[in-house]
Amino acid sequence: LSLTGCRGGAQSSGGGTAASPGITDTSITLGITTPLSGATAGPGTCTVAGAKAYFGAKNAEGGIKFGDGKTRKVDIKTYDDAYDPQKSLSNFQQMVSDNVFAEGIGLGTPTNRAFREAAISQKVPQVLVMTGDPIFSDQKQSPWQLGLVPAYQNEGGAFGKLLASSGGTHKVAILSQNDDYGKGYVSGFKDAIKGASNISVVGEQTYEATDTSVDAQITQLAATGADVFFNAMSITPLTIATLQKAQQIGWKPSWFLPSNTSSPTAILAPGGASAYPGIYSVAFSKAPQSPEFAKDQDVVKFLSDLKQYGNYQGMPAFPHCMWSYIAGATLDQAFQKMTDPTRDSFMKALRSIKGFNAPLMLQGTTVDTTMDGQPAISSVLVQKYNGKGYATAQKFG
Amino acid sequence: METFIQLVVDGLSTGSIYAALALAIVLVNQATGLINFAQGGLAVLSAYIAYAFVQAGLPLLAAVLLAIVLSFCLGALVERFLMRRFERGDPDTAVVVTIGLLTLVTGIVAVLWGYNNLQFPSLFPLSSVHVLGAVVSVRSLATTVTIVAIMALLQLLFLRTKLGLALRAVADNPASSALSGLPVGRLLMVGWGLAAALGAVAGALVGPQLTLTPGMLDGALVYALAAVILGGLDSPIGAVAAAWGIGVLENLVAVYVPLIGHDLKIAVPFALIFVILLLRPQGLFGRKVVVRV
Amino acid sequence: MAARLSLSDVNLHFGGVTVLQDVSFDVEPGTIFGLVGPNGAGKTSLFNCISGHYRPSSGSITIDGTEAVGRAPSHLARIGLSRTFQHPALQLRATVLENVVLGGHTRLPGGPLSWALGLPFTSRAERGLRAEALELLDRAGLAWAADRPADELSHGLHKGIELWRALLARPTLLLLDEPAAGLSHGEVEQLIATVKQVRDEQDITIVIVEHHMGLISALTDRVVVLDHGRKLMEGTAAEAQSDPRVIEAYIGKDAADDAA
Amino acid sequence: MAALTSRRARIAVAVLVVVVLVAAPLFLPAIVNQSLVRIGVYAVAVLGLNIVMGYTGQVNLGQIFFLGLGAYVTAYGVTHGWNIVLVFVAAAVITGIVGLLVALAAARLGGLAIAMVTIALPIVGVPLAKRLDTFTGGSQGTSAIFSNAPDWSGLFNDQWQYYIVLLVAGVGFLLARRLVRGKYGRAFAVVKGNESVAASMGVSPYWTKVLAFTIASVFGGASGFLYMAAVQYTSPETLSFGHSISLLAAMVIGGAGSIVGSLIGGAYYIVVPQLTNAVDPNLTTISQGVILLAVLFLLPDGLVSLPRVLRRLTRRGTAARAGGALPAGAPSATEKHHSTTGTPPHHAPAQVQIPDAAPEAPEKTERHGRS
Amino acid sequence: MTLLELDHVTASYGPVQVLEGVSLTVPEGGAVGVLGANGAGKTTTLRAISGTVRTGGTIRFAGRDIRGLRPDQVAALGIAHVPEGRGTLAQLSVRENLAVGAYLRKDRRQIEKDIEYCLELFPNLRNRIGSRAAALSGGEQQMLAVGRAFMAKPKLLLLDEASLGLAPSTAKTVYEAIRRLRVDSGIAMLVVEQNANLAFSLVDTATVLETGRTVLTGTSAELKGMDEIRRAYLGG
Numbered sequence A: 001l002s003l004t005g006c007r008g009g010a011q012s013s014g015g016g017t018a019a020s021p022g023i024t025d026t027s028i029t030l031g032i033t034t035p036l037s038g039a040t041a042g043p044g045t046c047t048v049a050g051a052k053a054y055f056g057a058k059n060a061e062g063g064i065k066f067g068d069g070k071t072r073k074v075d076i077k078t079y080d081d082a083y084d085p086q087k088s089l090s091n092f093q094q095m096v097s098d099n100v101f102a103e104g105i106g107l108g109t110p111t112n113r114a115f116r117e118a119a120i121s122q123k124v125p126q127v128l129v130m131t132g133d134p135i136f137s138d139q140k141q142s143p144w145q146l147g148l149v150p151a152y153q154n155e156g157g158a159f160g161k162l163l164a165s166s167g168g169t170h171k172v173a174i175l176s177q178n179d180d181y182g183k184g185y186v187s188g189f190k191d192a193i194k195g196a197s198n199i200s201v202v203g204e205q206t207y208e209a210t211d212t213s214v215d216a217q218i219t220q221l222a223a224t225g226a227d228v229f230f231n232a233m234s235i236t237p238l239t240i241a242t243l244q245k246a247q248q249i250g251w252k253p254s255w256f257l258p259s260n261t262s263s264p265t266a267i268l269a270p271g272g273a274s275a276y277p278g279i280y281s282v283a284f285s286k287a288p289q290s291p292e293f294a295k296d297q298d299v300v301k302f303l304s305d306l307k308q309y310g311n312y313q314g315m316p317a318f319p320h321c322m323w324s325y326i327a328g329a330t331l332d333q334a335f336q337k338m339t340d341p342t343r344d345s346f347m348k349a350l351r352s353i354k355g356f357n358a359p360l361m362l363q364g365t366t367v368d369t370t371m372d373g374q375p376a377i378s379s380v381l382v383q384k385y386n387g388k389g390y391a392t393a394q395k396f397g
Numbered sequence B: 001m002e003t004f005i006q007l008v009v010d011g012l013s014t015g016s017i018y019a020a021l022a023l024a025i026v027l028v029n030q031a032t033g034l035i036n037f038a039q040g041g042l043a044v045l046s047a048y049i050a051y052a053f054v055q056a057g058l059p060l061l062a063a064v065l066l067a068i069v070l071s072f073c074l075g076a077l078v079e080r081f082l083m084r085r086f087e088r089g090d091p092d093t094a095v096v097v098t099i100g101l102l103t104l105v106t107g108i109v110a111v112l113w114g115y116n117n118l119q120f121p122s123l124f125p126l127s128s129v130h131v132l133g134a135v136v137s138v139r140s141l142a143t144t145v146t147i148v149a150i151m152a153l154l155q156l157l158f159l160r161t162k163l164g165l166a167l168r169a170v171a172d173n174p175a176s177s178a179l180s181g182l183p184v185g186r187l188l189m190v191g192w193g194l195a196a197a198l199g200a201v202a203g204a205l206v207g208p209q210l211t212l213t214p215g216m217l218d219g220a221l222v223y224a225l226a227a228v229i230l231g232g233l234d235s236p237i238g239a240v241a242a243a244w245g246i247g248v249l250e251n252l253v254a255v256y257v258p259l260i261g262h263d264l265k266i267a268v269p270f271a272l273i274f275v276i277l278l279l280r281p282q283g284l285f286g287r288k289v290v291v292r293v
Numbered sequence C: 001m002a003a004r005l006s007l008s009d010v011n012l013h014f015g016g017v018t019v020l021q022d023v024s025f026d027v028e029p030g031t032i033f034g035l036v037g038p039n040g041a042g043k044t045s046l047f048n049c050i051s052g053h054y055r056p057s058s059g060s061i062t063i064d065g066t067e068a069v070g071r072a073p074s075h076l077a078r079i080g081l082s083r084t085f086q087h088p089a090l091q092l093r094a095t096v097l098e099n100v101v102l103g104g105h106t107r108l109p110g111g112p113l114s115w116a117l118g119l120p121f122t123s124r125a126e127r128g129l130r131a132e133a134l135e136l137l138d139r140a141g142l143a144w145a146a147d148r149p150a151d152e153l154s155h156g157l158h159k160g161i162e163l164w165r166a167l168l169a170r171p172t173l174l175l176l177d178e179p180a181a182g183l184s185h186g187e188v189e190q191l192i193a194t195v196k197q198v199r200d201e202q203d204i205t206i207v208i209v210e211h212h213m214g215l216i217s218a219l220t221d222r223v224v225v226l227d228h229g230r231k232l233m234e235g236t237a238a239e240a241q242s243d244p245r246v247i248e249a250y251i252g253k254d255a256a257d258d259a260a
Numbered sequence D: 001m002a003a004l005t006s007r008r009a010r011i012a013v014a015v016l017v018v019v020v021l022v023a024a025p026l027f028l029p030a031i032v033n034q035s036l037v038r039i040g041v042y043a044v045a046v047l048g049l050n051i052v053m054g055y056t057g058q059v060n061l062g063q064i065f066f067l068g069l070g071a072y073v074t075a076y077g078v079t080h081g082w083n084i085v086l087v088f089v090a091a092a093v094i095t096g097i098v099g100l101l102v103a104l105a106a107a108r109l110g111g112l113a114i115a116m117v118t119i120a121l122p123i124v125g126v127p128l129a130k131r132l133d134t135f136t137g138g139s140q141g142t143s144a145i146f147s148n149a150p151d152w153s154g155l156f157n158d159q160w161q162y163y164i165v166l167l168v169a170g171v172g173f174l175l176a177r178r179l180v181r182g183k184y185g186r187a188f189a190v191v192k193g194n195e196s197v198a199a200s201m202g203v204s205p206y207w208t209k210v211l212a213f214t215i216a217s218v219f220g221g222a223s224g225f226l227y228m229a230a231v232q233y234t235s236p237e238t239l240s241f242g243h244s245i246s247l248l249a250a251m252v253i254g255g256a257g258s259i260v261g262s263l264i265g266g267a268y269y270i271v272v273p274q275l276t277n278a279v280d281p282n283l284t285t286i287s288q289g290v291i292l293l294a295v296l297f298l299l300p301d302g303l304v305s306l307p308r309v310l311r312r313l314t315r316r317g318t319a320a321r322a323g324g325a326l327p328a329g330a331p332s333a334t335e336k337h338h339s340t341t342g343t344p345p346h347h348a349p350a351q352v353q354i355p356d357a358a359p360e361a362p363e364k365t366e367r368h369g370r371s
Numbered sequence E: 001m002t003l004l005e006l007d008h009v010t011a012s013y014g015p016v017q018v019l020e021g022v023s024l025t026v027p028e029g030g031a032v033g034v035l036g037a038n039g040a041g042k043t044t045t046l047r048a049i050s051g052t053v054r055t056g057g058t059i060r061f062a063g064r065d066i067r068g069l070r071p072d073q074v075a076a077l078g079i080a081h082v083p084e085g086r087g088t089l090a091q092l093s094v095r096e097n098l099a100v101g102a103y104l105r106k107d108r109r110q111i112e113k114d115i116e117y118c119l120e121l122f123p124n125l126r127n128r129i130g131s132r133a134a135a136l137s138g139g140e141q142q143m144l145a146v147g148r149a150f151m152a153k154p155k156l157l158l159l160d161e162a163s164l165g166l167a168p169s170t171a172k173t174v175y176e177a178i179r180r181l182r183v184d185s186g187i188a189m190l191v192v193e194q195n196a197n198l199a200f201s202l203v204d205t206a207t208v209l210e211t212g213r214t215v216l217t218g219t220s221a222e223l224k225g226m227d228e229i230r231r232a233y234l235g236g
Ligand SMILES: Nc1ncnc2c1ncn2[C@@H]1O[C@H](COP(=O)(O)OP(=O)(O)OP(=O)(O)O)[C@@H](O)[C@H]1O
Pocket: C151, C152, C153, C154, C155, C156, C157, C182, D332, D334, D335, E013, E016, E018, E036, E037, E038, E039, E040, E041, E042, E043, E044, E045, E084
């Protein structure tokens, strides 16, 4: 059965050192399917830009020295799926026909899920995908997959833990996006505060990613009198609007914001975040917008790579630019470790990275691909907004 | 009670976003008989144009005015060089052409300005005032006032001016209108131009709140269409009233009927539309289309 | 014999406007019945009431003894009522033949599934109906137009096609709304002959609205004159044309002679 | 005699087409088969849309909802181990019943009001699908695999899926083709054209709309089944409103009121994104907009009218010299319909010969746009 | 003085040519009839003049070549066309229809008076002044179409079966009004009319069309005397 899925099967799954498709002695081809149009095109564009920035710079240096001793350049093919599962599957099939060595870094839960089975049956790596859906890091269910970013649960959990350990009593209001993104954050948060008698959830609302306004939810939640607001929101303008709305109606709780909607320049400043006692977020990557990282070597190189090779002007508006850059570095590690030009060897190498502090990663976070059930990056740091950028928060308050 | 009032106020302010777009849809429908899916897209483009002027150093008001003028020309050109070919044909085709136009405009905006959110400066201060225990931002108050003013102007245009009469005549029956000497092509251009200019106003009004992205009005479009149909395709007053009604009703239902909640609240306006249209096919404020056998 | 069509006290209002007021008359089977009156008298509205397109505000309309008020027009069509429209309403993109065949809709057996499956009886029925329609067109000298889209024909011909479409339904009650409008004198003569022939060949009752008094005189057995929604008089065409009230309200004093 | 040979010729062509369709996947590369499979999926959906909208004139912005519903029913059936034929029947029937219920309500409304009711289907359908996560898997979606080639077939998955789609779509297209030709085709058309006339022909506009709408939803359900055969996964994104709009565009671009047009529409739906991706994945929106507008600008009646337009152009070409002397004016308001009528007009006895007309002067026609 | 001159005019709908050479003239202040069987090309001839169909040949109005002009340009020269069938703006009220008819006029005050004149001429319309045209009876719509053309105060009036669907007395009144218009204001007219009695009550000369060609032109009296014409158009 395994053979029938793909006529290239003999070539791709054959043992020994027969090279897999998409890899030659001088090059390797990666494919990315991600939304490059439609509502999620902003972060989608970033996923491509970051990867291109990383490998563009590497190629310019002459390429990457692989574990088999050959130096190869990395060729990236991108495909727009517009966040449509049917299209991402189609793109995957196209990649197979275009002889892509591995797929990865693409953004989106449904779009990645749509071809997960196909990738497994055709033994094509689908790695470092940008979704917090845990299924991609479950090695039994997803032998050819690996997630990149912390599961949404981890992010929510990190904040919950911080809050629970604060000692004080807090009433929490929750607003979450009505999908696995929002649900993941909320369940991680709730798991972490389970048993903490000092924390109570007093209001919980959802919104749709397509909504133009969530004023009503804010009004409703403000009425609960909560002093902590857990806002699991992935939409930039809505996040700004909530920051503005809450202070307008005089509700000034401490905030929690997810890693991808907590940009100091793009969101917090226009939202007037200084009005609140504290804005918390989680992060594992440095924020290039933060003044404290302005001179950071990683950040400086990243920004110049992004401009030169990622074809991306200005400051990244979404953290996905940084994340995919880190993904690039992680792949680089795997390449250096793979001893055969095969997908098998690649997966083995990819799963053996530990304690790798990739460029742009915050001190105290590392890439660890060896834990079953966890994505490549599972550790996050809770951060607190300091009016300009973020600083790691040791405790709540 | 306070929450209730605040929810109503919130609903009105959200409704105003829909209303801004709805008015433009009514205008183009009255002037060309078409439902224009690209209306939102054109408004977005106008907002970006205004943004570009601001970036170039123009004062905000001047930038917006200039964008309005440019949008008028753009609308007229779109009519002349694109829609003209389809106006005599199957209306379904024309609607699909507007869908294609929406796609194209979105694409152009994306290429020129990217998909990242851009902060559009507000014409009005960010402060807020207290009314009846509810907090109203000056911005949405001003937006609301502007929309009411536009609504009144449109109503006047259609019912009291020669131009309005000519626009309606052309939309009703271009062939017959031409026989009375109405320059059909030019009037259609004016109709599209006015709608695009109005779209520019709408874009400038909602831009600060939604922030600029190529698809910033996609979500509002469905609501605006719903408002137009509910209020009556030919009635500016109806469109605005329905948009507000939808905004308020949604909020109240979501909050006070927990079973529906915020995720399914969008079903409420549609259920309402269904019931109302069964009783009044022409919409709340619309005039009935008379069809005789 | 019971009346084929019987109206009693039919009233119709639109908003505040009274269109029909207490209209009553009977039409005997096999006759040709004329309905005349000034513009806006309510003739077409009366047709619409009979055919179910309008619902009278009050009153009763029976067709072969069964109440027609409140029935859908499509239901009435299925029980033998057929009509033409004052302003020809053809399927302009379809061919003339398709337009005429449409008239026979109620005569075709089978539901959507049988037709989708193309069961033999459906194709047989379709072929039969087409042949019949072609023959009708042929008789009318319109065979050349059969495969042309309807909108390529001139206005005058549309009226004829409507007539053939209505006839293909094999109605027992046929309502014709100004069939002669837009026809020249010679063409009206032809129309008169055709209608006569149809009446002689089939079990059919015909009600005609027409301003062409020549046609009314030549064809009708009885006429009702409507004025402002009321029945002004009922009688033969000759009686009507000499009735001073009718001349006053409708024909016009000096038009009486040259309107024929 | 001539009729007989032409009939034979037609049968021969049909047999040839069938043979090609059946044999093709054995020789085509996987990616082509996979594309054909997806084309089949959407062709069936567009076909359904065409019946209710192209033929019956009822604007339907909710077709994608039925595709999604069919996909969910299929996923549910497969994951619960139902027999696959039963799954297919359920996908079509359950969707049909939902469609019927919606239609019973919606068909009371006319015109754009129907559009509003149908627009609500995907709009409400998405959050509903998320809420009913015990059936739908919520926003993470649900996978169901039933369309991998069984060992005994000796086929690759893409080939096997192709045959599933060919079977279902083929039957669907044949049934639809028959349906729109005779009694019901005329009924659909007259309801689209003029409901009053329809009623007086004995065609109930209400029931005809309900019928067309229900058929459309059954086709939607069938396409949902095929979607699962092709994609093996579905999530709320499958039925998002935007796709409904794209389906509508695909229908018009293929050719509204045309069976073949539905197939072309399905192809358009699949091929254009692939094409634009190949050109430049960063410019897909703009290039899709350009393609859509360009196609409709050149062929307002859809791609299906291409052969007709070409034929007319070549005929024009030969007559151009003769006609060149004739100046152009504006065509009448009724002229718009002509290009859609297939048969060249027979000559009326009255019009002995009709010399070919002047070449269309587009810019002139443009200028005189209206009449 | 010739006001309108058609010389070997051809016309086609898409690829189908339906006028094969129509020639006629309308003198200033004159009234010319066009006769012909169904499909002879009468309507198309009028459309050729007002620019709603593609044409060839020569069409001159007041010494100016107007072939190829847009319909609204033709109208602006002072040609009003009562089209065949429903020529009204269906969803506009009766008053608005009349106002649209006067679109090109500037004399506001006179316009009100002319609307009043139309309502006197067609009392049916007065009762329905606020109704939409679509609600009117067939005859009332026809009256409105004629009224709209009157409102334009044209130099040349093109009438395509203006009596269609009118009650005999009303038809008479309308033709009487048209005749008065001609006498009072010197408006010239080209008249297509199946009711030959009405037609001949108005026109001085007439042209007979057959399959898109002029086959005969003559004065009313001449034509009335011809057997063929009598049989086809006049009866008896
Ligand atoms: N839109 C059209 N497309 C193609 N042919 C047309 C079109 N309209 C009219 N014709 C053809 O042109 C010819 C002349 O039509 P026209 O309407 O001018 O006739 P007419 O003399 O006014 O007839 P009637 O007395 O019936 O109104 C007819 O043969 C008709 O079939």
